[in-house]
Amino acid sequence: MGFLKVSDNCILCGRCVDICPRYIFQIDKTKSKKVIINENVQYCHDCGHCVAICPQDAIVNTRMGDNLDVDFPLVPSNIDYEKALSFIRLRRSIRKFKSELISEEKVKQLLEFSRFAPTGHNTNAVEYTIIIGRDKIDVLWGETIQLMKEVIRKINNPFWVGIAFLAGKKNFVNEAKKNEYRLNSHIINFENKKDTIFHGAPMLILLHTGKKAASPIEDCAIASENIMLGANTLGLGATIIGYFVRAWKHSKKIKKLVNLPKGHILHSCLSVGVPTYNFRRLVPRPEPNISFIK
Numbered sequence: 001m002g003f004l005k006v007s008d009n010c011i012l013c014g015r016c017v018d019i020c021p022r023y024i025f026q027i028d029k030t031k032s033k034k035v036i037i038n039e040n041v042q043y044c045h046d047c048g049h050c051v052a053i054c055p056q057d058a059i060v061n062t063r064m065g066d067n068l069d070v071d072f073p074l075v076p077s078n079i080d081y082e083k084a085l086s087f088i089r090l091r092r093s094i095r096k097f098k099s100e101l102i103s104e105e106k107v108k109q110l111l112e113f114s115r116f117a118p119t120g121h122n123t124n125a126v127e128y129t130i131i132i133g134r135d136k137i138d139v140l141w142g143e144t145i146q147l148m149k150e151v152i153r154k155i156n157n158p159f160w161v162g163i164a165f166l167a168g169k170k171n172f173v174n175e176a177k178k179n180e181y182r183l184n185s186h187i188i189n190f191e192n193k194k195d196t197i198f199h200g201a202p203m204l205i206l207l208h209t210g211k212k213a214a215s216p217i218e219d220c221a222i223a224s225e226n227i228m229l230g231a232n233t234l235g236l237g238a239t240i241i242g243y244f245v246r247a248w249k250h251s252k253k254i255k256k257l258v259n260l261p262k263g264h265i266l267h268s269c270l271s272v273g274v275p276t277y278n279f280r281r282l283v284p285r286p287e288p289n290i291s292f293i294k
């Protein structure tokens with residue numbers, strides 16, 4: 001467990017003691033008044049907070065490598081409340097993309113936004129599969145539509161519905177019936193070559209995790225949001241495609257086509273590309289429903 005060390009530069013300020021989520025540091029008051037690393041070090045998840053907060057650069061974690069970005073500006077000098085809020089409010093789900101392909105360099109830039117998203121237990125287990133080009137996306141679109149056709153066939157078959165109810169799938173049936181008109185619209189649009197599933201995007205980013213992730217769904221959702229926000233800074237737009245995540249779950253064929261690493265589960269899919277249109281206004285949203293408990 002020698003990966004974590006506190007050097008003699010330590011001035012006993014106690015910051016590492018206060019902020020470590022695994023309670024690894026303690027001030028040894030009885031002996032030499034040093035910060036000591038206790039047995040909890042075995043649970044260290046390399047969040048890097050101790051190294052990042054130490055005013056003396058006295059803490060070293062050799063497992064974290066040397067990519068500490070010491071020259072990166074810590075406080076963005078030109079972001080105030082209004083700018084930050086405006087940036088967040090300007091994000092839009094994009095439903096019409098240009099066919100323009102996105103360079104691998106831009107994809108890497110985009111994924112820098114999700115790389116620094118929080119993950120449960122700092123597992124950093126989100127992985128990405130990037131699907132590039134309409135040839136591949138069209139096949140996935142077709143398979144998603146096939147699945148929608150199958151759902152419509154089933155929910156209109158009284159025998160199947162009866163069995164589904166007995167099997168406790170009442171909610172699924174009711175939900176599907178409620179959405180039948182939307183599924184039908186997607187099917188008609190597919191026949192007319194209008195992509196209302198992936199919105200004509202030239203690229204999909206699939207976010208998935210294996211067993212290592214402590215909070216797989218949340219991690220992928222937060223990573224997705226970071227990517228969507230970051231996309232705006234690169235002249236790109238992105239939209240979560242929940243339809244495809246559902247389709248992946250229910251289709252062996254789609255699973256085979258996207259070929260995620262063994263044991264991985266797809267938790268999010270983003271359509272990404274250059275938006276065809278610019279929004280001219282912000283959109284309204286309801287006031288937050290807040291309860292203060294004092």
Ligand SMILES: Cc1cc2nc3c(=O)[nH]c(=O)nc-3n(C[C@H](O)[C@H](O)[C@H](O)COP(=O)(O)O)c2cc1C
Nearest residue numbers: 091092093094095196197239240241242243244283
């Ligand atoms: C979990 C989730 C799944 C979504 N799935 C889809 C989808 O399949 N297709 C789509 O066009 N938009 C999808 N959206 C986008 C929402 O419809 C969109 O966020 C909402 O209409 C608000 O618009 P805004 O994102 O521009 O604020 C999804 C959003 C979330 C959070």
